[in-house]
Amino acid sequence: MSDHTLDELCAVACAEAFRGDGEILASPIGVVPSIGARLAKATFSPDLLLTDGVASLVANVMPVGVDDAPKVVEGWMPYRAIFDLVWHGRRHVMMGATQIDRYGNQNIACIGPLERPKAQLLGMRGAPGNTVCHPTSYWIPQHSTRSFVAKVDVVTGVGHDRARAAGPAATRFHALRRVVTNLAVLDFETPDGAMRLRSVHPGVGVDDVVKATGFELTIPASVPTTRAPTDEELRLLREVIDPKGLGKRELATK
Amino acid sequence: MADKRITEDDVVAELTDGMTIGIGGWGSRRKPMSLVRAIARSSLRDLTIVAYGGPDIGLLCALGKVRKAVYGFVSLDSIPLEPHFRLARQAGAIEAVEMDEGMLQWGLYAASLRLPFLPTRAGLGSDVFRSMPGLKTVRSPYDDGEELVAVPALPLDVALVHVHRADAAGNGQLLGPDPFFDDLFCMAAKKRFVSCEQLVETADFPKHGPLQTQRIHRAMVDGVVEAKRGAHFTSCDPDYGRDEAFQRIYAATAGDPAAFAAFKARYLDAPTHADYLKAVDER
Incomplete structure (x- = not known):
C-alpha cells in the first residue's frame, strides 16, 4: 500500500459513511466530507446524487474547489x-459539529447561553x-474534549436520548450513522445509541481517543484500524477529486 | 395597471418603528441591499427582522436598528460567521429566535396561506423549543397519532426582496439559479416592496428568461424600486457575483468602531444608491 496522508484516510472514512446509501442526495458540509462523498460516488456508491453547492444536481464527479470544471447538470435543486427532500428523507447529510455529546446531540448554534452567547456560531441551520x-x-476535524463534551450548550442536531424523549415522531426516521474525526471513526451501534469507537486511525491508540473525548465512550473488545485508501482511491483523490490538496488545508487550519 | 415605481426613500417612508420586516435572498446572496441601506440611513428602530440572514441582519444590528432577529442562520457564505451579527448577539443587544431553516419556510408559508400553524417533524427533540419558548406541538388527528411541531405562522408587516427584472406594475422575474423563498416573504407580508436590477416592459419578460422565471406577480407587490446593482455587495447571479473584496472590507469593520464609522460615512451615509455605487467604484 502506498503512503497516504491523514486527510486522504479521513476522506475514505467519510466516503464509507455513504456506502450502501443508493439513490439519495449526499449532502456533505465541509471539504473533506465533500471529497469523501465524491469518492463514494466515483467508486462504490455510483447512484448517489450530488449538488454543485449552488442549485444544480451534477452527474459527473467534479474536483473540489475548481469553479470552472466541466459540469454535467442532471437536475435543478x-x-x-x-428542504422538501430533507423531510421526504432521501438524503444523508454529513455536518460539522462545534460540540457533540455521547448520544450524538450536536451544537452549531452558539457557545454559552442562548440568550447571550459567549460565541455566536451559525445558528440552527437545518x-x-x-x-x-x-x-x-x-465530520469533526479536531477530536478533543472541547468538541466531544459531556453536554452540548445547545442541541441543534438531535441525539438518541433527546429523540427518544421527544417520542415516536422524532425517532421514526432518526438515524445517526458515523462520526469521522482526525483520530478515529465512531458510530452509535450500541443498545442505547451511545457513541462507540468503531476504528482508530493508523498510529492512534484507543487511549488517545479516550483522552480526547469528554464523555464515556463505548469501546469494543477489539478495535480495528481505519482502513487505508486503495491505490485506485488515492489516484482518484489526487488526480480527479482533490487536485489542489484542499483536504490537507482543512485539517491543517482546524 | 397601476404604476408602482417608487424610490428607496419612499419605501422607508412606509415603515415605522417596531415593524416586523422580512427580507428575501439567502445569506450573502441577492439581498435588497439598497433598501437595507435606506433603512440604515433612517431613524427607524426596534425592528424585528425575519430572514435567511446575511449582511442585511448584520448591518442593521451594527447600526442598532434591530430589537429582534428571527432566522435559520446568519452567514456571509464565503465568510461563514457574520461578524457584526455575532457581536450584537454576544453583547446581548438583540433578542434572537433561532429556528430550523425548514421551520422558517413553514412559518412564512403558514402566514401566506392564512393558517395559524403548519406541522412538521423538524424541531422535535431540539433546542428550537428553548429558542422559541411559546413553541407547541400538535397531535395528528389521524390513526398515526404522531406528535409534531406546530410551527406558528410568521406574519410580516413588510417584505423586501430584490429581483433581476420587474415591470412598473410590480411583476418580477428571477433569473438566478435559486429563487430562494422570496415569493413566500411577499405573500406573508402586508406591504411588499421589490427592488430590481432593471425595469422592463411587461411584454419584454420573455426576452430575459423563460416563463418559469416570472415568479413574482403584481398582486404580491406594492412598490417597485429600480436599483441596478441593488444587491451589491451580495451576489446577484447571473447579473453579477458577490463583491468578495468589498465584503471583506465590510466584515473587517466589525469590532473596530473607528473603522466602522469610516465605512458608514463613506458608504452607508451616501444619500442615494447612485452615490453609494460611485463610492464603491472609486475605492
Missing part, C-alpha cells in the same frame, strides 16, 4: 427542493430537521 428526517453523519 434549489433550496426549496432541498440541523433539527435533518436529524429527525434522514440519516446524519458528522
Whole structure:
C-alpha cells in the first residue's frame, strides 16, 4: 500500500459513511466530507446524487474547489427542493459539529447561553430537521474534549436520548450513522445509541481517543484500524477529486 | 395597471418603528441591499427582522436598528460567521429566535396561506423549543397519532426582496439559479416592496428568461424600486457575483468602531444608491 496522508484516510472514512446509501442526495458540509462523498460516488456508491453547492444536481464527479470544471447538470435543486427532500428523507447529510455529546446531540448554534452567547456560531441551520428526517453523519476535524463534551450548550442536531424523549415522531426516521474525526471513526451501534469507537486511525491508540473525548465512550473488545485508501482511491483523490490538496488545508487550519 | 415605481426613500417612508420586516435572498446572496441601506440611513428602530440572514441582519444590528432577529442562520457564505451579527448577539443587544431553516419556510408559508400553524417533524427533540419558548406541538388527528411541531405562522408587516427584472406594475422575474423563498416573504407580508436590477416592459419578460422565471406577480407587490446593482455587495447571479473584496472590507469593520464609522460615512451615509455605487467604484 502506498503512503497516504491523514486527510486522504479521513476522506475514505467519510466516503464509507455513504456506502450502501443508493439513490439519495449526499449532502456533505465541509471539504473533506465533500471529497469523501465524491469518492463514494466515483467508486462504490455510483447512484448517489450530488449538488454543485449552488442549485444544480451534477452527474459527473467534479474536483473540489475548481469553479470552472466541466459540469454535467442532471437536475435543478434549489433550496426549496432541498428542504422538501430533507423531510421526504432521501438524503444523508454529513455536518460539522462545534460540540457533540455521547448520544450524538450536536451544537452549531452558539457557545454559552442562548440568550447571550459567549460565541455566536451559525445558528440552527437545518440541523433539527435533518436529524429527525434522514440519516446524519458528522465530520469533526479536531477530536478533543472541547468538541466531544459531556453536554452540548445547545442541541441543534438531535441525539438518541433527546429523540427518544421527544417520542415516536422524532425517532421514526432518526438515524445517526458515523462520526469521522482526525483520530478515529465512531458510530452509535450500541443498545442505547451511545457513541462507540468503531476504528482508530493508523498510529492512534484507543487511549488517545479516550483522552480526547469528554464523555464515556463505548469501546469494543477489539478495535480495528481505519482502513487505508486503495491505490485506485488515492489516484482518484489526487488526480480527479482533490487536485489542489484542499483536504490537507482543512485539517491543517482546524 | 397601476404604476408602482417608487424610490428607496419612499419605501422607508412606509415603515415605522417596531415593524416586523422580512427580507428575501439567502445569506450573502441577492439581498435588497439598497433598501437595507435606506433603512440604515433612517431613524427607524426596534425592528424585528425575519430572514435567511446575511449582511442585511448584520448591518442593521451594527447600526442598532434591530430589537429582534428571527432566522435559520446568519452567514456571509464565503465568510461563514457574520461578524457584526455575532457581536450584537454576544453583547446581548438583540433578542434572537433561532429556528430550523425548514421551520422558517413553514412559518412564512403558514402566514401566506392564512393558517395559524403548519406541522412538521423538524424541531422535535431540539433546542428550537428553548429558542422559541411559546413553541407547541400538535397531535395528528389521524390513526398515526404522531406528535409534531406546530410551527406558528410568521406574519410580516413588510417584505423586501430584490429581483433581476420587474415591470412598473410590480411583476418580477428571477433569473438566478435559486429563487430562494422570496415569493413566500411577499405573500406573508402586508406591504411588499421589490427592488430590481432593471425595469422592463411587461411584454419584454420573455426576452430575459423563460416563463418559469416570472415568479413574482403584481398582486404580491406594492412598490417597485429600480436599483441596478441593488444587491451589491451580495451576489446577484447571473447579473453579477458577490463583491468578495468589498465584503471583506465590510466584515473587517466589525469590532473596530473607528473603522466602522469610516465605512458608514463613506458608504452607508451616501444619500442615494447612485452615490453609494460611485463610492464603491472609486475605492
